[in-house]
Amino acid sequence: ADDSYNRWRVVPPAVLTHLSIGSVYSWSLFNQPLSQCIGVLSPSSGDWDMSSVVPIFSTAICAAGLTAALAGPVTERYGPRASVFAAGLCWGGGLALSALGVEMHSLPLVYLGYGVLGGIGAGLAYAPPVATLMRWFPDRKGLASGMAIGGFGAGAMVAAPVIKYVMEMNFTAPTFLGPEAETVYRNGRLEDVSSGLEVVTATCKEISSLGLPFSLEEGAYLAGTGNNGAAAAMLSLGVAYTGLMCLASLGYRVPRDGWVPEGYTPPDNTTSSSGSAPVSSSSLILPSNTYVSLESATRTPQFAQIWTALFLNTTAGIAVLGVAKTLMSDVFGSTMPTLVDASFCGAYVAALSAANGLGRLGWATISDKIGRKSTYTLYFALGIPLYLSVPYAAHMAGVGAGMVPLTLFTASTVTIISMYGGGFSVAPAYLSDLFGSKEVGPIYGRLLTAWSAAGLVGPTLLSQLRKMSEEDTIKVLASNVDPDVFRSKFSLPVEHLQELIDSKAVTIAKLLPLAPEGTIDPTPFLYDSTMATMSGMLALGLISNMSVSPVDPKLHITLPINPTTPPVMRS
Numbered sequence: 001a002d003d004s005y006n007r008w009r010v011v012p013p014a015v016l017t018h019l020s021i022g023s024v025y026s027w028s029l030f031n032q033p034l035s036q037c038i039g040v041l042s043p044s045s046g047d048w049d050m051s052s053v054v055p056i057f058s059t060a061i062c063a064a065g066l067t068a069a070l071a072g073p074v075t076e077r078y079g080p081r082a083s084v085f086a087a088g089l090c091w092g093g094g095l096a097l098s099a100l101g102v103e104m105h106s107l108p109l110v111y112l113g114y115g116v117l118g119g120i121g122a123g124l125a126y127a128p129p130v131a132t133l134m135r136w137f138p139d140r141k142g143l144a145s146g147m148a149i150g151g152f153g154a155g156a157m158v159a160a161p162v163i164k165y166v167m168e169m170n171f172t173a174p175t176f177l178g179p180e181a182e183t184v185y186r187n188g189r190l191e192d193v194s195s196g197l198e199v200v201t202a203t204c205k206e207i208s209s210l211g212l213p214f215s216l217e218e219g220a221y222l223a224g225t226g227n228n229g230a231a232a233a234m235l236s237l238g239v240a241y242t243g244l245m246c247l248a249s250l251g252y253r254v255p256r257d258g259w260v261p262e263g264y265t266p267p268d269n270t271t272s273s274s275g276s277a278p279v280s281s282s283s284l285i286l287p288s289n290t291y292v293s294l295e296s297a298t299r300t301p302q303f304a305q306i307w308t309a310l311f312l313n314t315t316a317g318i319a320v321l322g323v324a325k326t327l328m329s330d331v332f333g334s335t336m337p338t339l340v341d342a343s344f345c346g347a348y349v350a351a352l353s354a355a356n357g358l359g360r361l362g363w364a365t366i367s368d369k370i371g372r373k374s375t376y377t378l379y380f381a382l383g384i385p386l387y388l389s390v391p392y393a394a395h396m397a398g399v400g401a402g403m404v405p406l407t408l409f410t411a412s413t414v415t416i417i418s419m420y421g422g423g424f425s426v427a428p429a430y431l432s433d434l435f436g437s438k439e440v441g442p443i444y445g446r447l448l449t450a451w452s453a454a455g456l457v458g459p460t461l462l463s464q465l466r467k468m469s470e471e472d473t474i475k476v477l478a479s480n481v482d483p484d485v486f487r488s489k490f491s492l493p494v495e496h497l498q499e500l501i502d503s504k505a506v507t508i509a510k511l512l513p514l515a516p517e518g519t520i521d522p523t524p525f526l527y528d529s530t531m532a533t534m535s536g537m538l539a540l541g542l543i544s545n546m547s548v549s550p551v552d553p554k555l556h557i558t559l560p561i562n563p564t565t566p567p568v569m570r571s
Contacts, residue, residue: 001253007136007261013251014129015151017084020241020248021091021122022155024064025353027057028325029163029346032209033230037105040174040226041202041216043504045189048107054323054463056098056115061318061455063119065448068126072445073294080128080252087125088245094118095238102231114234125245126152126448128252130428131441135255138437139264141429142372146364149428153421154357159237160350164211164343166236167229173216174200174226181220185491188503198223203509209329211342258559284373284433284550289559291436296555297443302434305548307450310423312541313379314454316387316534317420319462320413321356324349327413327527331394332406334521340406348410355414356421363422364429372430373548379419380542386412387535394524424451434551438559462530469526470508474501477511477522485514 034053038044075083097113100106129148137144181201182193189198204218210228286292297303320327325345332340367375389412396405427447432440478486478497486494490505500506508523 001255003256003259005253005255007255010132010136010251010253011147013084013248014133014148016248017087017125017129017245018148018151019155019158020245021064021087021125022152022353022357023159023237023241024057024060024118024122024155025153025321025356026156026159026163026349027060028321028323028349029160030230030234031323031326033167033228034102034110037102037228037230038198039200039221039223040172040228041210041221042200042206043507044198044200044223045503045505046105046198046223047504049467050326051463051467052107054459055456056111058455058459059111059115060119060122062452063116064122064126065450065452065455067120067123068445068448069123069452070445071124072127072442075124075128075445076131076439076441079254080132081249083128084125084249084252085246087121087123088242088249089121090124091118091121091245092238092240092242094121095234095241099231099234099238102234123448127441127445130444132252132254134428134432134437134440135259138260140368141432141437142364142366142368142426143361145428146361146425149364149421149425150357150361152357152424153355153360154353156353157350157357158353160346160353162237162240163233164346166233168213170227170229170232171212172227173221174224175222176217177220177222179217179219183220183491185500185505188499190491190505192220192222195222201510205334205337205509208337208341209333209345211346284371284548286433286436286551286556290556291438291559292434292551292555293557294439294442294446297431297435297439297551298446300551300555302548302551303443303447305544306427306430306434307447308544309376309380309541309548310427310447311450311454312537312544313376313383313420313423314451315458315461316383316537317417317423317458318454319458319530319534320416321352321420323459323462323466324352324413328409330526331409331524332397334523335397336406351410351414352417355418359418359421360425363419364425367422367426367429372426372433373545375422375426376430376545377542379423380538380545383416383419383538384535384542386416387531387538390531391525391528394527398520398522398524434548436557438557461533462527465530465533466526469529471501473522473526474506474508474511477508477515477519478506480516480519481511481514489514 031050031053034048035050036043036047038046094113094117097117098110101109101113130145133144133148134141177192177199181199183190183199184193191197192199199220200223201220202218207216207218325348328340328345328348363375389408393405393409393412428440428444431443431447435443475497478494481494483494490500492500497506508521512519512521
């Protein structure tokens, strides 16, 4: 672009791009619908397990991070326009393909669409807007990365109400058989005696958790006769995001090498980034005319330390984001059912998205004042007690402590997600300080493999730990239920409990009414071990970040003032 080009004109396309791919963080709104596509109101035997659905999000994050890492040099070569245009086709196409998978009830197709193709689209579009803005704003690196990546964090806030609206508009209730139906357990499922079709029994809690704008009766419903609208929501998002991202791609421009805004004096070997104070020999910030090459940077201990810190911070945060709606419903849905319904949970997901977006902008701006390393230190030092406060709030909720545990839980998780988002927005500036801005885009792409790894570990770890806790809890509850009552309710003796758990015929919600009077709903306590694990991860992240030191000067390459002169490698 011409030197007189208004750099602020590049901001809207960058934010719009990240708002589009940032809708990946609204995935938790699909967890429950996809785990009961056939049953609609309650899981049927043919529905996918939650532990099979949650990793779709993990797959998308993994594909995005790997794509950003591997395609970094390619996106740098072809520029942001081509990269974002191709990303729009992949991201929107992936959503459309996953909608087809839901409609056909093909889990591999959903993984291929949302997880692989959609993830590739998110990865292609992630780094180019950030690198472009940082080249336009060398004087405000934290703000530049925060503006773009803040859009990514806020993506779910925009997508959440759209998803809810489209799903409600396309919802069809399954056929109602009555408050009670004559059923028999055979072929691994509950069947209607007269028709032989599968039956699901929906409780008041399960129906209210859907947040429907109309009421349905508790009782027996025929599986496979309704539609929860999940496929329609995915298709609508796919069409919309394809158009938005292709349109945004047209607005990108890049400055020439060495361009600086009028009035800004780049730091040199003797001045700080503000151009006023001397730079000490221990400073993490490189002069603007110095950089470290991609291959050299990724082999340094500093890169490994920041990778580890980002991986651990992201693993902990993404575990919460991936199951946010389910987490809120599990902890408070039974103790505060009139308040914490599906609409409240949707608003909670939107609040986390807002915290994700605002945290990216806010923490990036703070890092311009206190430094990147200090900002990361705050993430870990504050995050450890905040994660430990989540099970504390859950136990308070279990004994009915009013609004206090809900307030504590919400405040803690919102702050956690703001720091999760901040980890991404501060990372490009952190890398630019250490390795220079010349190749920060591809270097940041390599760093995003930490995002890929965290996307696999975080939600998968949480869902597996939750599944183990749930099964153990069901077995404890079942042991306290009268055997005759159990057989009458589920058509099989308690000795067949594992078989009934596997077919989803027995759940905590269906066992609790049969338990002795005064039994506390154990659902809020299913995440205790997970949150303790996350706190331990943050402690390791704190150690890794504190170990970051300046890069060896032998790796520095000095850019020439004359563009025709080749760069000089320091000896």
